[in-house]
Structure formats: structure tokens, C-alpha cells
Amino acid sequence: MTVDPRTPCIVGVGTHTWHPADTGAAGAPEPFAMWETVTRHAEADAGVSLIPRLDSVDVVYCQTWQYDDPTARFTQRLGITPRRAAYSGIGGTTPQVLVQEAAARLWRGELDVALVVGAEALDTQRRFKKAGERFPYSYRPELKPEFPWEASFHPAEVAHEAFQAWLTFALFDVARRGHLGTDVETYRAQLGEQWHRFTTVAAANPEAWFPIERTAEEIITPTAENRMVGSPYTKYMVSIMDVDMAAAIFLTTDGQADALGIPRDQRVYLRGWHFATDATYVAEHPDLWQSPAMRAVTATAFDHADIGIDDIAHLDLYSCFGSSVNFMRDALELTSGDSRALTVTGGLPYHGGAGSDYLTHAIAHMVRTLRHDPGSYGLVTGVGMHMTKHVAGVYSTEPGTVRVPGAGPPPATVPIVDRYAGDATVASVSVVHGREGATWGLVVADLAEREDRARCYCRIEDADLLADAEHSEWIGRRIRTGPHPDRPDVNMVLV
Numbered sequence: 001m002t003v004d005p006r007t008p009c010i011v012g013v014g015t016h017t018w019h020p021a022d023t024g025a026a027g028a029p030e031p032f033a034m035w036e037t038v039t040r041h042a043e044a045d046a047g048v049s050l051i052p053r054l055d056s057v058d059v060v061y062c063q064t065w066q067y068d069d070p071t072a073r074f075t076q077r078l079g080i081t082p083r084r085a086a087y088s089g090i091g092g093t094t095p096q097v098l099v100q101e102a103a104a105r106l107w108r109g110e111l112d113v114a115l116v117v118g119a120e121a122l123d124t125q126r127r128f129k130k131a132g133e134r135f136p137y138s139y140r141p142e143l144k145p146e147f148p149w150e151a152s153f154h155p156a157e158v159a160h161e162a163f164q165a166w167l168t169f170a171l172f173d174v175a176r177r178g179h180l181g182t183d184v185e186t187y188r189a190q191l192g193e194q195w196h197r198f199t200t201v202a203a204a205n206p207e208a209w210f211p212i213e214r215t216a217e218e219i220i221t222p223t224a225e226n227r228m229v230g231s232p233y234t235k236y237m238v239s240i241m242d243v244d245m246a247a248a249i250f251l252t253t254d255g256q257a258d259a260l261g262i263p264r265d266q267r268v269y270l271r272g273w274h275f276a277t278d279a280t281y282v283a284e285h286p287d288l289w290q291s292p293a294m295r296a297v298t299a300t301a302f303d304h305a306d307i308g309i310d311d312i313a314h315l316d317l318y319s320c321f322g323s324s325v326n327f328m329r330d331a332l333e334l335t336s337g338d339s340r341a342l343t344v345t346g347g348l349p350y351h352g353g354a355g356s357d358y359l360t361h362a363i364a365h366m367v368r369t370l371r372h373d374p375g376s377y378g379l380v381t382g383v384g385m386h387m388t389k390h391v392a393g394v395y396s397t398e399p400g401t402v403r404v405p406g407a408g409p410p411p412a413t414v415p416i417v418d419r420y421a422g423d424a425t426v427a428s429v430s431v432v433h434g435r436e437g438a439t440w441g442l443v444v445a446d447l448a449e450r451e452d453r454a455r456c457y458c459r460i461e462d463a464d465l466l467a468d469a470e471h472s473e474w475i476g477r478r479i480r481t482g483p484h485p486d487r488p489d490v491n492m493v494l495v
Contacts (some may be wrong), residue, residue: 003399005255008103009267012250013364014041017207027124028135028244030330031062034119038248048260050250050423055111057073057085057096060118063355065124068141089148091384093391095359100273104404106253118357119246126242154281156418159489160457166238167430168282168386169321170230175288175428176326178475188232191322202346209243209352228433231470239320243352244394247360268367272304272394276408280388283444283455284413288428294331296408297392304403314378315340316362319347324383325445334410346368370397418457420491421482423448433471438466
């Protein structure tokens with residue numbers, strides 16, 4: 001086929017993990033230096049000089065350290081003055097969004113060469129703090145920037161402490177289990193088997209933070225090293241953010257790649273993509289067991305790539321927690337018997353989550369995978385915030401017609417009631433654990449006397465109720481709520 005010379009493609013990728021066994025007490029370099037390391041790795045991967053030709057640089061938000069002017073410092077270090085340089089916001093969808101926005105600019109003729117790069121040194125930072133020391137980062141800002149939250153906290157979520165991701169994503173998984181009618185122990189076994197398959201990929205990936213294969217039983221069984229976090233998740237089942245790793249991606253157009261002499265077997269094309277959102281707050285989701293936005297982004301990405309799920313050979317489903325994988329499996333209609341691996345890296349609990357930068361690694365690994373399997377298709381997906389933001393990208397070594405998607409529709413929501421006393425029905429529940437065992441539980445409840453599908457949050461603090469909520473079927477159970485005796489802004493499960 002004749003390829004439009006404006007067709008965007010990835011021509012160079014670079015990744016690196018600084019394992020503690022290799023770095024020792026000194027730890028990893030600061031993120032500023034890590035950005036340069038992987039950028040030069042990506043340039044070497046492309047096989048031609050790309051840094052001096054950069055028109056656009058996107059740096060993924062770095063959680064480890066906030067520099068006074070990260071993009072200016074970085075471009076100065078590279079010795080370049082690109083036409084645009086931007087520092088991103090937060091979220092698991094960020095790198096894919098940056099890649100597809102760069103692809104759209106390349107397609108419109110606004111750019112010739114673009115870079116997306118990110119890094120975290122969170123493990124090194126954690127180790128320095130544990131030793132009572134401060135890592136000597138450069139370019140300290142005069143005033144610490146505020147964290148770039150995209151939405152204000154809902155007062156009911158603050159009151160009920162419904163903001164830890166391992167808890168909110170657990171609520172989604174429990175709601176899905178209840179919707180499917182699967183019993184508690186069977187569902188946990190299914191989660192263990194799914195994560196076991198992720199660990200087999202991580203074990204074969206030398207860049208994974210935990211390159212260890214674990215059995216399903218080992219993953220789901222609580223032990224001193226693998227304590228329960230928020231039911232049904234143990235420590236081995238949740239994303240690990242405290243890692244030292246970086247990744248970079250170079251994009252250009254097919255015409256520029258020809259002019260630079262980059263071989264065709266080096267190029268990977270973004271064939272289809274889309275971004276959409278679900279509700280911002282957990283209880284706002286009309287159905288806690290599914291994601292309409294996931295179905296929307298994958299349907300659009302497939303439509304623009306002119307393929308279907310059966311054409312996808314390689315997958316990397318965003319895997320911060322079990323529910324993000326399971327919701328996407330449902331959206332793609334992937335059954336438990338599907339033999340395709342769901343990750344090319346090992347996933348966020350085993351490869352490592354790296355803050356908002358995981359997808360830069362996933363895309364880079366997908367590029368390498370597709371180069372070794374030319375003509376095949378790969379799907380990379382991302383999830384941001386509390387199952388709010390969703391993105392999908394289809395990749396292939398074969399070019400196609402470029403179609404830039406429009407914005408997705410606004411998400412449907414249901415109202416949240418801050419305080420409620422009366423009868424309600426459990427929509428989801430999770431029990432929170434400390435090192436000594438169960439400490440409290442969180443319920444999302446449908447309000448019996450409301451016709452607008454309104455919901456409230458409720459805490460469980462009674463020990464017998466906690467034990468029952470963790471091991472019995474609570475989805476659909478009728479409960480009675482009332483105010484907490486010491487905290488009037490908190491709803492309690494009474495019976």
C-alpha cells in the first residue's frame with residue numbers, strides 16, 4: 001500500500017531499571033539524569049541522530065521529585081530548544097495520551113520528531129528516608145508545587161477514607177464478583193491464577209522489579225510477607241510504585257523516517273487510539289462492576305485500526321489491580337480460556353508501576369514485541385485515577401490509514417449522599433487490613449428510599465461484621481445505617 005508520508009510511527013524506544021542489587025547504597029540516579037539515560041538509549045535504538053531534531057518533548061509527571069522547571073532543565077541538558085516542551089499531569093493513562101497527541105500533531109504536520117519520556121526513583125527515595133537521609137536532588141524549587149489533582153476530593157469520600165487505590169479498586173472487583181454470582185473463595189482463586197500468568201511474564205523480563213514466578217496459591221495466601229491489604233487483595237496482588245526505572249519513546253513520520261534512513265522493520269505504527277472517562281468518584285459509577293468507557297476506547301481504537309480483538313496477538317492490559325484487568329477483559333470479551341498473555345512486561349505488581357509512567361514502559365516493550373513478530377497487532381490500555389480515565393492504543397509494524405478520534409461522551413453518574421440513616425442495599429464492600437489483621441471495612445450502599453439510584457458510603461467497625469463481610473456474600477444484602485457515635489459525618493453499618 002502507498003503510505004502517507006505524514007503517518008506517525010515510533011522509531012526508537014529506551015528503558016532501564018536500576019535494581020537495588022546493582023546500585024547498592026548509593027541508589028539510582030535522580031530522575032533528571034534517568035530521563036537523559038533512556039532518551040539516549042532510545043536514540044541508539046533508532047540508529048540515527050534524533051535528539052538535535054526534536055520539535056517536541058513531553059516529560060511524564062515525576063512523583064519522586066519536583067524540579068523547579070523540569071522541561072527547561074531537561075532540554076538544556078540535552079542541548080536543544082524544541083518548539084514545544086511540556087510537563088504532564090498525573091494518571092495511568094498519561095503516556096499513551098502523550099503518544100497519541102504527539103501522533104496527531106505529526107499527522108497534522110505540526111512536528112517532525114517528538115519524544116515522550118518519564119522516570120521514577122521512588123525506591124531510592126524510600127531507602128534514603130528510611131535511613132533518615134535526604135537524596136541530593138538538583139534544581140530544588142523555591143516553593144514546593146502543589147500536587148496536580150484533577151478533581152477535588154468528594155467530602156463523603158474524605159470522611160469515609162475512600163481514597164486509597166488498593167481499596168477503591170477492590171470495591172470494583174468485589175462488585176464484579178457479586179454481579180457474576182461467583183463465591184468469594186472461587187473468585188480469589190481466579191485472581192490468583194490470573195496474577196500467576198503475569199508473574200510468568202515478569203520472570204522472563206530482566207527489567208521487571210520482581211522477576212519471580214509465583215504460584216496462584218502463593219499470591220492469594222496471606223502470610224507475614226504477603227499480608228492482606230484490602231479484601232480480596234494481598235500485597236502480592238497490588239501495584240508496586242516504589243521502583244527505580246525510566247522509559248523513553250521517539251516518534252516521527254514515515255516520510256521523516258525515510259529521509260533519515262530508518263529501516264522499515266524498525267518502525268511501529270499507532271493504528272488506532274481513543275481516550276474516554278467514566279465517573280470521577282467510586283460511588284458515582286452507575287454499575288460498579290463494569291466500565292462503559294473501556295468499551296468505548298477499545299471499540300474506537302479497533303474501528304480506526306480496521307481490526308477486531310481476534311486480530312490482536314499481543315496485549316498489555318493496565319494491571320494496577322485485579323479489577324482494572326478484569327473490567328478490560330470483560331470489555332474485550334476475553335474469556336478465561338483465552339491463551340493470550342495479558343501483559344508484555346509482567347504488569348504493575350511485578351514489572352513495577354513507576355508512578356504515572358508505566359505505560360511508557362508498556363509501549364516500549366510492545367514495540368520490541370511487534371518488531372519480533374512483524375505484521376501482528378498489539379493492544380496497550382491504561383487506567384487513571386479510581387477507574388475514571390481510560391485509554392487504548394493499537395500498534396503494528398504495518399501502517400494504515402490514520403484517523404484522529406474525537407472526544408468521548410460525558411460519563412453517566414449517580415448522586416452520592418454524604419449522610420444517610422436508614423435501610424440500604426450493599427453494592428460493594430471491602431475489608432481493610434493492617435499488619436495485625438482486619439481493622440475496618442468500607443461499604444458502598446444503594447439507598448432503599450431513593451428513586452435516583454443515589455448511594456452512600458458506610459464504615460464497618462464491628463469485629464463480627466468485618467469477619468462476615470470478608471468471607472460471606474454481602475452484595476445485595478440489606479443493611480441499616482446510622483451516624484457514627486464519634487464522627488457525625490461518617491455513616492456506620494449498624495446491622
